[in-house]
Amino acid sequence: MNIFLINGSPKGKNSNSLKLANSFIDGIKNASEKSKQTVELREATLNTMNIHSCLGCFSCWKNTLGKCCINDDMSKIIEGQLWADIIIFSFPLYFFNVPGILKNVIDRQLPMSLPFMSERTDGIGNGSHQLRYNMDNKKYVLISTCGFYTAEKNYDSVVSMFNHICGKNNFETIFCGQGELFSIKELSEKTDSYLKNVKQAGIEFASQNKITEKTKDKLKTLLFEKEVFEKMADASWGIEQNNSSESSTEKNESLIFTKQMAALYNTKNYDGKDRILEMHYTDINKTYQVILTAEGSSVIENPTTKYTTRIETPFEVWVAISRGELNGMKALITGKYKVMGDVTLMMKWGKLFG
Ligand SMILES: Cc1cc2nc3c(=O)[nH]c(=O)nc-3n(C[C@H](O)[C@H](O)[C@H](O)COP(=O)(O)O)c2cc1C
Missing domain, CATH: 3.40.50.360 (Flavodoxin domain)
Structure with missing residues (x-):
């Protein structure tokens, strides 16, 4: 043939x-x-x-x-x-x-x-x-x-x-x-x-x-x-719809990544609890908050409110975990990243983020 x-x-x-x-x-x-x-x-x-x-x-x-x-x-x-x-x-x-x-x-x-x-x-x-x-x-x-x-x-x-x-x-x-x-x-x-x-x-x-x-x-x-995909796709460009002046060399990889992670949040598995997940990327010193509610998710830069759960991790470790190159649980046990505040979110991670 x-x-x-x-x-x-x-x-x-x-x-x-x-x-x-x-x-x-x-x-x-x-x-x-x-x-x-x-x-x-x-x-x-x-x-x-x-x-x-x-x-x-x-x-x-x-x-x-x-x-x-x-x-x-x-x-x-x-x-x-x-x-x-x-x-x-x-x-x-x-x-x-x-x-x-x-x-x-x-x-x-x-x-x-x-x-x-x-x-x-x-x-x-x-x-x-x-x-x-x-x-x-x-x-x-x-x-x-x-x-x-x-x-x-x-x-x-x-x-x-x-x-x-x-x-x-x-x-x-x-x-x-x-x-x-x-x-x-x-x-x-x-x-x-x-x-x-x-x-x-x-x-x-x-x-x-x-x-x-x-x-x-x-x-x-x-x-x-549709909604999850379009949110991820929109985030992937690293530019805001109403801010066309942002130059492509200033793309913030960690923000794009965090927004795409937030896009995966599944409201169908909302358990009645609003959460503020704070991601602190230690190697690049960037902090974002992912707001998780019954309506959906959003990402805030330079947050000022108190988190419910904070993850302190090198950005590259978090990327490796999401790519399946590192086991998330093993990485936590071996101290590659830290979780502070309400750790129960980690137990529900699979359901909430798919
Ligand atoms: C010039 C251009 C035109 C495109 N037109 C369409 C389109 O009409 N409809 C659509 O759904 N996607 C459109 N796309 C997206 C591509 O089809 C999509 O990225 C595809 O997965 C690329 O496949 P490839 O990696 O095999 O080249 C367009 C992309 C480019 C660069």
């Missing part, structure tokens, strides 16, 4: 979407190993390739028949498409469609078709061109992350475009909101469990030619609830 992965993220190997695509391919490999089928993978990382935009000259139709007049890496993409059994497009959503580098690849598909007009039978659009090559047995998969809290209703243009290109619904899709979370190590427990479902989708695709409805439903589940 030949897989051709087209990575259309301008971030190349650092792409969030690519993490999903790799898990999907792991799933295919897993299923193929069981059925003793060999899998060969070729990857095209578009951001490292030299692919120009189409010139619109139609040379590939009238002069060089099936060959583009531009001599660049696009020939490798066409080769890959013809070689593959499965073609996976991995890309971020950019302005509700594919990024420019992938759109270039799509426009440069012209040599893949013949100039002659043909009728479509799938009811998509009006007008079509015959294909130069027999692509009937190719399978297509679109894998993409986007920045909004959900993928729902944000991929209409993408689906419409690929319906025209591949034929109506002649492709599987995995579209995932909250995409930037896949780059946050502290949240890897959440994102890893999503990636497991993507891997399962790959297993099903390889063994049953489709992703089951059960797995599709799991893939539709939000990583975080």
